[in-house]
Amino acid sequence: MANWIARRWYWPLLFALVGIGAGASYGQWTPARYTAYTDLLVPPANLQVLPNDIYPQNLQSDSQLLDIESKLRLLNSGNVLRRVSRELDLPNNPEFNGEAKAGPNVFALLDGLLGSKPAPPDRDLEVMRTLAERITAKRVERSYMVTIAVWARTAETAARIADASAKAFQEEVAQADADAAGRAASGLKDRLVELKKAASEAEEKAAQFKRSHGLQTTANGDLLSAQTMAQISTKLVDANTRLVGAQARYDELTAPKPNETNPLGTLQSATLTSLRAQHASIKQTIDSLSMTYGAQYPGLVRARSELRGTQQAIREETNRILRAAQLELDQAAATVETLKGQAERARIAVAADNEAQVQLNDLQRDMTTKGAIYQTFLTRAGETAERQLLNSTNIRVISTAIPPVSRSWPPRTVLLAAGGLAAGFGLGAALAAGFGLLATLRRARKQLAA
Numbered sequence: 001m002a003n004w005i006a007r008r009w010y011w012p013l014l015f016a017l018v019g020i021g022a023g024a025s026y027g028q029w030t031p032a033r034y035t036a037y038t039d040l041l042v043p044p045a046n047l048q049v050l051p052n053d054i055y056p057q058n059l060q061s062d063s064q065l066l067d068i069e070s071k072l073r074l075l076n077s078g079n080v081l082r083r084v085s086r087e088l089d090l091p092n093n094p095e096f097n098g099e100a101k102a103g104p105n106v107f108a109l110l111d112g113l114l115g116s117k118p119a120p121p122d123r124d125l126e127v128m129r130t131l132a133e134r135i136t137a138k139r140v141e142r143s144y145m146v147t148i149a150v151w152a153r154t155a156e157t158a159a160r161i162a163d164a165s166a167k168a169f170q171e172e173v174a175q176a177d178a179d180a181a182g183r184a185a186s187g188l189k190d191r192l193v194e195l196k197k198a199a200s201e202a203e204e205k206a207a208q209f210k211r212s213h214g215l216q217t218t219a220n221g222d223l224l225s226a227q228t229m230a231q232i233s234t235k236l237v238d239a240n241t242r243l244v245g246a247q248a249r250y251d252e253l254t255a256p257k258p259n260e261t262n263p264l265g266t267l268q269s270a271t272l273t274s275l276r277a278q279h280a281s282i283k284q285t286i287d288s289l290s291m292t293y294g295a296q297y298p299g300l301v302r303a304r305s306e307l308r309g310t311q312q313a314i315r316e317e318t319n320r321i322l323r324a325a326q327l328e329l330d331q332a333a334a335t336v337e338t339l340k341g342q343a344e345r346a347r348i349a350v351a352a353d354n355e356a357q358v359q360l361n362d363l364q365r366d367m368t369t370k371g372a373i374y375q376t377f378l379t380r381a382g383e384t385a386e387r388q389l390l391n392s393t394n395i396r397v398i399s400t401a402i403p404p405v406s407r408s409w410p411p412r413t414v415l416l417a418a419g420g421l422a423a424g425f426g427l428g429a430a431l432a433a434g435f436g437l438l439a440t441l442r443r444a445r446k447q448l449a450a
Contacts, residue, residue: 003436007432007436008431008432008435008436009432011428011429011431011432012424012425012426012428012429012432013425013428014424014428015424015425015427015428015431016421016424016425016428017424018420018424019419019420019421019422019423019424019425019427020417020420020421020424021420022420022424023413023416023417023418023419023420023421024413024416024417024420026410026416026420027410027411027412027413027415027416027417028413030409030410031153032153032407032409032410033151033152033153033407033408033409033410034151034152034153034154034155034157034158034403034404034407034408035149035150035151035158035404035408036149036150036151036152036155036158036159036161036162036401036402036403036404037147037148037149037150037162037401038147038148038162038163038165038166038397038399038400038401039145039146039147039148039397039398039399040145040146040147040148040166040169040395040396040397040398041144041145041146041395041396041397041398042068042071042072042139042144042145042146042395043144043394043395044067044068044144068139068144068146069139071169071173072137072139072146074169074172074173074176075135075137075148075165075169076132076135076137077172078128079172079175080165080168080169080172081127081128081131081132081135081168082124082128083164083167083168083171083172084131084161084164084165084168085124085127085128085131087164087167087168088160088161088164090127090131091123091124091127092123093127093157095130095152095153095157096126096127096130096131097123097126097127098123098126098130131161134150134151134152134161135148135149135150135161135165136148136149136150137149145398148162148165148166148169149162150162150165150401151408151409155403155404155405156403158401158403158404159401159402159403159404160401162401163400163401166397166400166401169395170393170395170397173393173395174393177393181384181385184384185381185384185385188377188380188381188384189381191377192374192377192378192381195370195373195374195377196374198370198374199367199370199371199373199374202363202366202367202370202371203367203371205363205366205367206360206363206364206367209356209359209360209363210360213352213353213356213360215353215356215357215360223350223353223354223357225346225349225350225353226350226353228346228349229343229346229347229349229350232339232342232343232346233343235339236336236339236340236343239332239335239336239339240336242332242335243329243332243333243335243336245332246325246328246329246331246332247329247332249325249328249329250322250325250326250328250329253321253322253325254322271317272314272317272318272321275310275313275314275317276314278310279307279310279311279314282303282306282307282310283307285303286300286303286304286307289303
């Protein structure tokens with residue numbers, strides 16, 4: 001084989017030179033690609049900014065990684081690509097809007113010859129297609145670190161697109177959370193109208209029932225009729241106590257007495273005490289004069305006249321006390337009868353109010369339940385609306401993109417020339433060996449034929 005190659009040594013040399021020229025030409029004329037990288041930290045979405053956030057806290061590692069992988073899909077989504085395109089004005093960049101593609105469009109030339117004008121290309125759509133091909137993201141194994149890689153024809157453009165992609169990704173994740181919170185808030189607000197109406201109707205039913213049945217309650221929520229009945233019962237007990245006392249006093253005053261001048265102990269008054277003392281003094285004077293003078297003695301006659309006057313005054317005072325006791329007894333009895341009537345009416349009113357209170361309790365429970373639901377939805381709607389205004393994403397840019405120093409494709413011209421040299425030399429050597437083998441086989445066939 002070495003002899004075959006040695007006889008045709010110029011073939012490997014020629015192909016090696018062609019390989020060197022092809023590799024060098026490819027390295028010189030192929031448009032360069034520059035790849036820029038930026039690193040993001042995408043931790044689990046467990047940042048709780050509200051005590052009752054609409055997003056549940058998911059602490060399972062598999063679910064967290066699934067959430068991160070799902071977010072990475074947003075990098076090539078239309079929303080992120082549109083944000084990058086608008087921020088960098090890529091529709092006016094020939095590298096991305098399709099104007100820099102090499103080679104004439106044959107179909108466009110044919111349409112021009114036939115007289116029809118082709119439709120202008122959609123630059124925005126072309127930019128999004130180009131960006132989708134050039135932007136890639138990969139999560140580092142066993143970590144929450146994400147690396148975004150972007151290639152472009154210039155190093156500065158690649159770095160700018162990488163940074164813009166990271167920024168657009170952060171904004172899109174935040175916007176997605178805000179949109180979800182906005183939809184939830186909108187749904188809650190739509191439901192609030194019906195809940196408010198139901199709560200108002202329940203309150204109106206309870207109020208209307210209270211008005212129609214005349215139910216009145218105290219500040220503690222007790223029925224006013226029950227409180228009134230309790231007060232009447234207390235007054236009735238006091239009135240019965242006073243009636244018993246007045247009856248006992250009257251019975252004692254009307255019981256048989258030894259004489260009017262020495263009544264029982266209950267028959268007491270300041271006037272009667274004074275009259276008793278006066279009666280005793282006059283009686284003592286009469287006894288003293290009777291022992292000395294005769295019955296016609298003027299002083300004795302005057303003393304006996306004063307004694308009769310005192311006795312008459314005592315009887316009148318005693319009668320007055322008896323009449324007062326009788327009046328007190330009658331008033332106490334009348335008060336007791338009046339309070340008994342009021343207590344009976346209050347008992348009937350309480351019985352009726354208790355029956356109505358049972359129905360009212362059902363209405364109030366329904367009112368409380370609907371009011372609590374409405375208040376819960378109202379509070380939740382307010383929290384959700386505020387949640388829409390908060391950016392709770394904890395995605396951080398660990399390292400911004402740096403313009404690469406060297407191109408990522410094609411490889412260096414020296415390496416391409418070396419590769420072309422090796423490939424050309426190998427191909428030339430293979431061809432030389434092949435043709436040598438073919439010539440040997442032909443000579444062997446001719447020798448056999450001869």
